[in-house]
Amino acid sequence: MSVLLLRVLERVHGHLGWLAVVALLHPAIVLRNPKRSARLSVALTTLVVVGAATLGANIYPEYRQRLKQRIFIEAPSYGWMFERKEHLAVAAVCFTLIGCILHLFSPVFPAEIRERTARVAHVAFVIAFASALFVACVGVAVASYKSF
Amino acid sequence: MTSHRAQVAVALASAIVVIPAVYAGLRAYDVLFVPQPNPALVSSGVKIAMFWRLWIGVYLAPLVAIGVHQIAQRNLARAVRLLHVATITSAAMIALQGLFLP
Numbered sequence: 001m002s003v004l005l006l007r008v009l010e011r012v013h014g015h016l017g018w019l020a021v022v023a024l025l026h027p028a029i030v031l032r033n034p035k036r037s038a039r040l041s042v043a044l045t046t047l048v049v050v051g052a053a054t055l056g057a058n059i060y061p062e063y064r065q066r067l068k069q070r071i072f073i074e075a076p077s078y079g080w081m082f083e084r085k086e087h088l089a090v091a092a093v094c095f096t097l098i099g100c101i102l103h104l105f106s107p108v109f110p111a112e113i114r115e116r117t118a119r120v121a122h123v124a125f126v127i128a129f130a131s132a133l134f135v136a137c138v139g140v141a142v143a144s145y146k147s148f
Numbered sequence: 149m150t151s152h153r154a155q156v157a158v159a160l161a162s163a164i165v166v167i168p169a170v171y172a173g174l175r176a177y178d179v180l181f182v183p184q185p186n187p188a189l190v191s192s193g194v195k196i197a198m199f200w201r202l203w204i205g206v207y208l209a210p211l212v213a214i215g216v217h218q219i220a221q222r223n224l225a226r227a228v229r230l231l232h233v234a235t236i237t238s239a240a241m242i243a244l245q246g247l248f249l250p
Contacts, residue, residue, distance in 0.1 A: 064192040098235065
């Protein structure tokens, strides 16, 4: 992969990541009310989160080859911050998917269980939002220190 | 039919809940019990540990989905309660591992 393409993909990934954080804020707030439906918002949010994560996973091997060791030599604290970002990015994607599945399927649940299911979906989106916010902040910090 | 789709949804969500928990467990085990090379001294190898941890979680997820589907068939409310607890536990696991055992 050329350096120019990596730079473009890295920036698209960063912008998409922040877009995902903003998108996650909507279900994290709106779904506090268990009777509220936000199917389009949830579906689009999940799409953005998965898109940002897929792009990040695609450039991750190049990060390891070209940047990781240099960052750890020059500024180990940034290197470890990036490691934390990877782990919490996994959490952000997984909990977004959980929230999405439970919210989109909520009409098929019996009425007496629906409220509890909605609460689990809300919790999942709040966790995903908190993780994604951390990931995006660390991503900006590390990328502003060293990028492709 | 509606009930069956609800059971599948709970099983699917439970399967995904397992992935961060397995990921956090594997990474915590690595940090605590396996000597780690200094990333400043050793260049990265071919094996990407993060993807391996993720795929092990994905591999185990269907097993959990089958188990939770069995529970949901008998008692859907109980399966949702379990999912609620598992969601919070899994989040706590990956948050603690991510922040303190990177």
